[in-house]
Amino acid sequence: MVILTGETLTLDEVRRVVDDQETVDLSEETERTVMKSRETVETMVQKRKTMYGINTGFGKFSDVIIDETDLETLQLNLIHSHACGVGEPFSEKVSRAMLLLRANALLRGYSGVRPVLIRQMLALLNAGIHPVVPQQGSLGASGDLAPLAHLALPLLGEGDVVYQEKRMSASEALVDVSLEPITLKAKEGLALINGTQAMTAVGVITCLEMEKLLYQSELIASMTLEGLYGIIDAFDHDVHRLRGHQEQIDVAAYIRETLEDSQFTTRQGEKRVQDAYSLRCIPQVLGASWQTLNYVKEKLETEMNAVTDNPLIFSETDKAVSGGNFHGEPIAFAMDFLKLGIAEMANISERRVERLVNPQLNDLPPFLSPKPGLESGAMIMQYTAASLVSENKTLAHPASVDSIPSSANQEDHVSMGTIAARHALQMLGNARHVIAIELICAMQAVEYRGTDKMAVRTKQFHDSARKIVPMISEDRVFAEDIKNMANWLK
Known part of the structure; x- marks a missing residue:
């Protein structure tokens, strides 16, 4: 209780x-x-x-x-x-x-x-x-x-x-x-x-769900690295300690630990000298997304225990004071900030999807198709991911900068904080679908290479996810796969 x-x-x-x-x-x-x-x-x-x-x-x-x-x-x-x-x-x-x-x-x-x-x-x-x-x-x-x-x-x-x-x-x-x-x-x-309990409630739900999705994103990105023979050197602790951002250091450590027993990762110079940014810069980008989340969690926990009424009744001094604690600006700013972290988590995931399906960027079957040409495979999944991240860019516009006077100009500046929170939660749903698509494609990629060489942690996750979405052995209505995978992640 x-x-x-x-x-x-x-x-x-x-x-x-x-x-x-x-x-x-x-x-x-x-x-x-x-x-x-x-x-x-x-x-x-x-x-x-x-x-x-x-x-x-x-x-x-x-x-x-x-x-x-x-x-x-x-x-x-x-x-x-x-x-x-x-x-x-x-x-x-x-x-x-x-x-x-x-x-x-x-x-x-x-x-x-x-x-x-x-x-x-x-x-x-x-x-x-x-x-x-x-x-x-x-x-x-x-x-x-x-x-x-x-x-x-x-x-x-x-x-x-x-x-x-x-x-x-x-x-x-x-x-x-x-x-x-x-x-x-x-x-x-x-x-x-x-x-401010509507915007705060939506903000809390968004943060709780985003935290889970960020952890999942790190694990799915690790599987993508396996599917693309990613270079593990980019996650060396010495690289990240020099930057100093703890969230970035933590993401790099997680990926190193997750992939320490993988036979798919490579060293710089073995297959190529450097990976593309969407692989090499996972700690920098997801670490920054963690920073937005940590900031917003702090603001929400303050607001959850705040007095946001008007007027306020002070029993000790027998006074009632009209103020403005109901103004949602702190949460409006926080949720607009969180939207950036959500948008970029999805943006970089979509770029990894492109690297998984584009035959000019890997040595996998084109669009991960079992019969390229006759069957399109994951081609249009990438379209869907691109559409969702583009929609998120529109939703990421800050709601808090758009005030409209009300009550005959008595209430002449407002926060639009609930719009910011609603858009953040909507964006998170979009991001979850993008990351679900990355997972579907990453699983297909590692299966072409042979799952017996995967890291223990990614292999366990792969086997659990395969119970939700089967291997792409032929073209089918992939909308159901994306929906089922997103729901499973949620």
Whole structure:
């Protein structure tokens, strides 16, 4: 069980909750902190102190004072009016991560919500009830307003959810698990939607999946080196220690260790003096991709435990302060940066695919075809890989540089962080398909040479992958092979 404190959540704990369905609870001490914050809000309301979003309107309406009898209606109206996302829904993984991250942020005790609201979120999470949240519609400042409004609806018994692999109304799912809908009190609607949890959740899922794919990319690149009689000298430790980047040093070490017992690798001068960059510079490029990932992981772990609400309630000094912690710029920049690492991981993989299939660049059968001319073999797989990396180049354009004013220019600079995160996850899917194609081609190449001479580690991986995609003995519909291999890698 993962115990939330609002300050200590890790990427591994998110993975356990999202992937392994581990249950979640909160500590008693944390609950007391939340309750104290709530009491501060209620005291301020009783004193009729003017506080943004508690007894005023929102955005441009911040100067409109709301009557005390309408404070609950104000919060409900906020959720209803802001739930206007469009497009395909986020995956259940992302929805699950959003619930976890929003609950964790509220637990810091600066949002002024009741503990019962947080417990309702955790109850949905533990029951496997996942709100249906449309992907599009967030500007990434004033928080992820539209996505988080959709996330909030099921707490009230409204909107749709996915429960036990079926899409249904939230009210139906709540009945099934004996949960009563929540009625929002002052401040609570705003507290639910003023945050960066959509972009952060997508970012976390992207990072967890990218980490796995980077390891796989190193192993698949090692197999490609075998298929092309790669020169192992380029991975000598002395070369990489002189550059000094630890990630580059680590990738080179991994490839050296993986291929230490391979009979396919060559020394410089045996077959050629140097390899092409897509082989020789694997540590430099993948090491740089690891650097983007490590940077983004650090920013995400900070954001996962951050207070991104507005206004913030400081119980110690009995004050409510309007600020801008909801602005997603740190995560927008981070996800735009991560996109570069994803793009280049795929770019260099596609170039290795070209070296595997191009008869002018190797001594293998043209396009790895069993009957060149009559059968095209892997020719069009390279086309697909090239198309995907080209699409990634378009998606890699930074979303964070494109701000559009909103709310009658009250909210005149926004981050577009959720777009950056969504594009990063989309790019990762593209990259996975490219790397799946490289694996299919690398396996074919080493089989032409004889798998008995492979390194133990690459041979084991080859044998496992061959259970997913059979050898190319004749032309067939390769789309199924690419899909199955990508799904296996995921």
